[in-house]
Amino acid sequence: MESEKELLYLYCVVDQAPDLKEGRDWFDKPFFVQHQGLYAVVSRVSGSTFDEENLKKNLGDLEWVKIHVITHEQVIEDVMERACVVPFKFATLFKSEDSLKSMLAERAGMLKETLRRLQGHEEWGVKIYCDMSRLRAWLAQNAEILKIDSEIGSAAPGRSFILRKKKEARLDTFTTAKLNECGQASFDRLKTLSARTRINKLLPEEVTERKEDMILNAAFLIDKNKVKTFIETVGQLKAQQESNGLSFDCTGPWPPFNFCDFSEGTN
Amino acid sequence: MSSRDVVFESKEVTLLEILDRVLDKGVVISGDLVISVAEVDLVYIGLKALISSVETMERLRGAPFYGPMQEPN
Numbered sequence: 001m002e003s004e005k006e007l008l009y010l011y012c013v014v015d016q017a018p019d020l021k022e023g024r025d026w027f028d029k030p031f032f033v034q035h036q037g038l039y040a041v042v043s044r045v046s047g048s049t050f051d052e053e054n055l056k057k058n059l060g061d062l063e064w065v066k067i068h069v070i071t072h073e074q075v076i077e078d079v080m081e082r083a084c085v086v087p088f089k090f091a092t093l094f095k096s097e098d099s100l101k102s103m104l105a106e107r108a109g110m111l112k113e114t115l116r117r118l119q120g121h122e123e124w125g126v127k128i129y130c131d132m133s134r135l136r137a138w139l140a141q142n143a144e145i146l147k148i149d150s151e152i153g154s155a156a157p158g159r160s161f162i163l164r165k166k167k168e169a170r171l172d173t174f175t176t177a178k179l180n181e182c183g184q185a186s187f188d189r190l191k192t193l194s195a196r197t198r199i200n201k202l203l204p205e206e207v208t209e210r211k212e213d214m215i216l217n218a219a220f221l222i223d224k225n226k227v228k229t230f231i232e233t234v235g236q237l238k239a240q241q242e243s244n245g246l247s248f249d250c251t252g253p254w255p256p257f258n259f260c261d262f263s264e265g266t267n
Numbered sequence: 268m269s270s271r272d273v274v275f276e277s278k279e280v281t282l283l284e285i286l287d288r289v290l291d292k293g294v295v296i297s298g299d300l301v302i303s304v305a306e307v308d309l310v311y312i313g314l315k316a317l318i319s320s321v322e323t324m325e326r327l328r329g330a331p332f333y334g335p336m337q338e339p340n
Contacts, residue, residue: 013294066282069289089293103296125284200287207283251284257292 005047008094011075012255013104014039014083015115021078027068030075033097035104038111041079042100050093059091076255084119086111087255114260121195122227123259124220124252126234128183129212132175134245139174182246183216186237193230196221198258212247219258227253 009027018041020030027043034040048054058064069090076087094100104111139145148167152160191197200217208214222230231250238248 065290066286069286070282072289073285087293089291089295090289092294092296107296203283203287254288255293257288260292260294 005051005095006044007047007050008033008042008097008100009045009050010088010092010094010100011041011043011072012079012085012087013111013115014041014079014085015112016083018079019082027071027075033100033104035101036108038104038108040100040104041075042094043075045093050091055091055093073255080253080255084115085255086114086118086260087257118221118256118259120224121221121256121259122224122253123256124222124227124230124250125254126186126190126216126218126220127214127249128186128216128241129208129210129247129249130179130215131212131245131247135178136171136175138244139171139178142174145170145174178244179215182241182244186241186246186248187216187218189233189237190218190220190230193226193233194220194222196259200258212245215246219254221256221259 011030014032015038017034017039018032020032020041022029027045030041030043032039032041049058072090076085079085094103145167148163148170152163152167155163187197187199198219200219202214202217205211205213220230234248234250238246241248
């Protein structure tokens with residue numbers, strides 16, 4: 001039966017024989033398949049879990065996805081301790097060792113070029129969040145807003161209503177301008193320390209589970225020698241922007257998931 | 268650590284950080300050789316439910332902000 005066939009699950013490709021640890025929870029011990037100086041780190045998985053039909057079914061099971069995604073990340077992180085990696089997307093599956101080798105052969109040039117480019121670099125992620133009510137409260141101290149406030153105090157009810165509307169509209173404008181300014185300035189500063197950057201989609205509150213709004217979601221590829229400076233700079237930005245209601249979330253080093261896109265140029 | 272005047276914050280990185288990368292980024296290849304995983308995107312629909320199960324992973328994920336904070340020159 002088709003589903004009883006074994007498949008090869010690909011985690012990442014490296015350019016030296018990787019030192020592989022024991023298998024992580026949900027996959028068999030990883031091993032590597034070598035071809036043309038490239039080493040693909042893989043595990044054998046069962047078609048009854050990962051063939052097209054079963055994979056589709058399993059992807060609907062969030063608990064299953066969670067466990068396997070974490071394992072995928074852990075295996076790559078283990079390899080990353082010793083080598084520069086090109087991480088592959090979750091559930092990249094090959095029908096046989098031969099088909100995997102064909103892929104390596106076909107894409108050897110791009111893979112090697114990517115590995116060369118990533119050598120000596122780390123991916124770090126920076127997310128900036130804004131406490132909007134705090135930022136608005138701070139911006140409400142602006143001279144123009146204070147002037148409107150004093151006008152509201154002495155205005156007749158109808159006029160007061162209009163002035164309040166005007167105040168909110170001005171505050172909206174100031175808030176947007178301030179967010180753009182802070183977000184852009186922070187990003188620009190970190191960019192000067194990075195080899196490459198990528199701005200990702202902002203994630204909604206339901207997903208981040210934070211009260212603050214996400215205003216920047218970016219990934220940075222940084223020369224290992226500059227990582228310390230990069231982190232210090234994030235710390236400085238954090239201190240500078242705190243009074244604006246901004247907070248910074250800096251994580252890393254990650255496998256360079258954001259900087260392995262062959263087809264798409266990033267920034 | 269203390270001698271270097273560095274404060275390492277042990278960050279709880281949400282599962283989200285990992286999901287966001289592993290499911291959405293990384294090299295994508297297509298063709299007869301591989302099984303298509305375009306359906307992975309569908310998983311995002313259920314992300315909210317997943318995340319709200321309050322799964323955070325305890326890990327030393329950087330965020331070592333150096334202190335005390337200094338204003339840049």
